[in-house]
Amino acid sequence: MWSGLSCRTLWSLLMLRCGLVQAAGVPVRSGDAGFPKAMDNVTVRQGDSAILRCVVDSRVTRVAWLNRSTILYTGNDKWSIDPRVVLVANTKSQYSIEIQNVDIYDEGPYTCSVQTDNHPKTSRVHLIVQVPPRIVEISSNIAVNEGTNVSLSCIATGRPEPVVTWRYLSPKAHGFVSEDEYLEITGITREQSGLYECSAANDVSSPDVRRVKVTVNYPPYILDARNIGVPLGHQGILQCDALAVPAADFFWYKEDKRLTESRKGVKVENRETYSRVTFFNVSEQDYGNYTCVAMNRLGHSNASVILFEILQPSSSPLLQEETTAALTPLKGPGAVHDGNSGCPPCLLCTALSLLLFLIPLSLLLPSAQF
Ligand SMILES: *[C@@H]1O[C@H](CO)[C@@H](O)[C@H](O)[C@H]1NC(C)=O
Ligand SMILES: *[C@@H]1O[C@H](CO)[C@@H](O)[C@H](O)[C@H]1NC(C)=O
Ligand SMILES: *[C@@H]1O[C@H](CO)[C@@H](O)[C@H](O)[C@H]1NC(C)=O
Numbered sequence: 131m132w133s134g135l136s137c138r139t140l141w142s143l144l145m146l147r148c149g150l151v152q153a154a155g156v157p158v159r160s161g162d163a164g165f166p167k168a169m170d171n172v173t174v175r176q177g178d179s180a181i182l183r184c185v186v187d188s189r190v191t192r193v194a195w196l197n198r199s200t201i202l203y204t205g206n207d208k209w210s211i212d213p214r215v216v217l218v219a220n221t222k223s224q225y226s227i228e229i230q231n232v233d234i235y236d237e238g239p240y241t242c243s244v245q246t247d248n249h250p251k252t253s254r255v256h257l258i259v260q261v262p263p264r265i266v267e268i269s270s271n272i273a274v275n276e277g278t279n280v281s282l283s284c285i286a287t288g289r290p291e292p293v294v295t296w297r298y299l300s301p302k303a304h305g306f307v308s309e310d311e312y313l314e315i316t317g318i319t320r321e322q323s324g325l326y327e328c329s330a331a332n333d334v335s336s337p338d339v340r341r342v343k344v345t346v347n348y349p350p351y352i353l354d355a356r357n358i359g360v361p362l363g364h365q366g367i368l369q370c371d372a373l374a375v376p377a378a379d380f381f382w383y384k385e386d387k388r389l390t391e392s393r394k395g396v397k398v399e400n401r402e403t404y405s406r407v408t409f410f411n412v413s414e415q416d417y418g419n420y421t422c423v424a425m426n427r428l429g430h431s432n433a434s435v436i437l438f439e440i441l442q443p444s445s446s447p448l449l450q451e452e453t454t455a456a457l458t459p460l461k462g463p464g465a466v467h468d469g470n471s472g473c474p475p476c477l478l479c480t481a482l483s484l485l486l487f488l489i490p491l492s493l494l495l496p497s498a499q500f
């Protein structure tokens with residue numbers, strides 16, 4: 131009679147040898163009972179429990195489960211010191227163990243070894259551990275100057291190995307900008323600023339997605355600065371629109387003198403994308419050539435705007451309406467950029483005065499027919 135350790139040792143030695151035998155032997159069933167017998171792999175997610183089932187019959191005299199060459203259980207005896215390994219069934223028809231809270235290092239071959247009529251047989255099951263994709267390292271948000279080479283990276287883990295892709299989140303952009311962990315942008319332009327999204331995907335669960343904000347700095351660019359005609363004693367507004375990253379600081383000059391807020395009757399408002407000068411009651415001295423300077427740490431840009439006099443509208447309400455309507459969409463004299471000479475203000479005045487003389491004529495004609 132064998133007993134105690136010597137018995138176990140012999141039995142395990144026997145099984146070790148048998149483990150090398152490729153015989154399919156007793157069918158092994160994996161996962162839940164619904165799986166077909168042919169299935170010899172058990173796939174579980176990291177953290178879940180795996181049940182390793184071994185089908186036996188009444189002729190079986192000894193049973194054991196091994197992890198590679200290490201015995202986990204023989205019959206009701208637990209050999210493994212791992213508390214996550216538990217026996218779930220040792221009956222006439224089934225010998226099954228459970229591995230709780232499965233981790234990636236549990237992945238590998240497990241062997242069910244049985245002895246029937248003194249003939250040892252083994253059957254293998256491969257435990258496959260899946261891990262949802264997870265981005266473990268990603269570039270931080272960055273601000274760079276236009277023209278810089280930008281490199282973004284996104285490192286992800288998971289089992290199977292996740293597929294990592296980069297997308298540019300822009301209504302104009304479609305598809306991927308990179309189909310691996312790295313995204314290289316050579317000589318970035320201002321149009322390429324915005325959000326970049328990294329996605330790590332495998333078929334275990336939904337992809338892990340993270341975003342990186344790329345800010346592209348560039349010097350100010352003045353979009354619009356228009357000449358404005360205003361009658362004496364009226365309110366006049368000069369506006370200068372500029373794009374810049376970081377946002378521009380604006381300065382106004384008239385001839386060589388800096389225009390300051392402190393001047394009575396003048397208000398200067400600076401916003402992110404524009405600057406506006408309001409003359410509440412335009413006087414003779416206010417007319418002239420103003421220069422708007424937009425500046426950030428990458429550079430500056432300027433444009434000149436002319437505040438010119440137009441004829442005082444008459445008291446006729448009809449006429450006043452016509453006049454303002456004609457003045458508001460003043461597309462005629464455009465902004466003068468960077469010292470390129472535009473129309474002299476006097477010429478503009480003449481043109482506008484002519485226009486104003488024509489309006490009352492056309493207005494008078496229909497009324498004269500009454
Ligand atoms: C079981 O898993 C192994 C290793 O991943 C693989 O080679 C084998 O084809 C799988 N077998 C089945 C039946 O899926
Ligand atoms: C299986 O064996 C591997 C390698 O020795 C070990 O890391 C793992 O913890 C074992 N798993 C179980 C459930 O015994
Ligand atoms: C940016 O990348 C281009 C192309 O790879 C290279 O020729 C250039 O020298 C790089 N510029 C800088 C500043 O690294």
Ligand SMILES: *[C@@H]1O[C@H](CO)[C@@H](O)[C@H](O)[C@H]1NC(C)=O
Pocket residue numbers: 363411
């Ligand atoms: C505008 O200024 C003129 C001259 O200083 C003054 O006579 C007039 O009353 C002012 N108009 C308004 C609306 O303040």
Ligand SMILES: *[C@@H]1O[C@H](CO)[C@@H](O)[C@H](O)[C@H]1NC(C)=O
Pocket residue numbers: 383421423431432468469
């Ligand atoms: C406007 O721009 C021109 C050309 O860049 C420059 O020479 C000039 O000094 C600028 N004017 C101001 C007021 O900054």
Ligand SMILES: *[C@@H]1O[C@H](CO)[C@@H](O)[C@H](O)[C@H]1NC(C)=O
Pocket residue numbers: 385419420421434436466468469470471472473474475
């Ligand atoms: C307005 O001033 C700017 C800068 O001083 C100058 O370059 C431009 O020619 C002037 N425009 C007119 C119409 O005089």
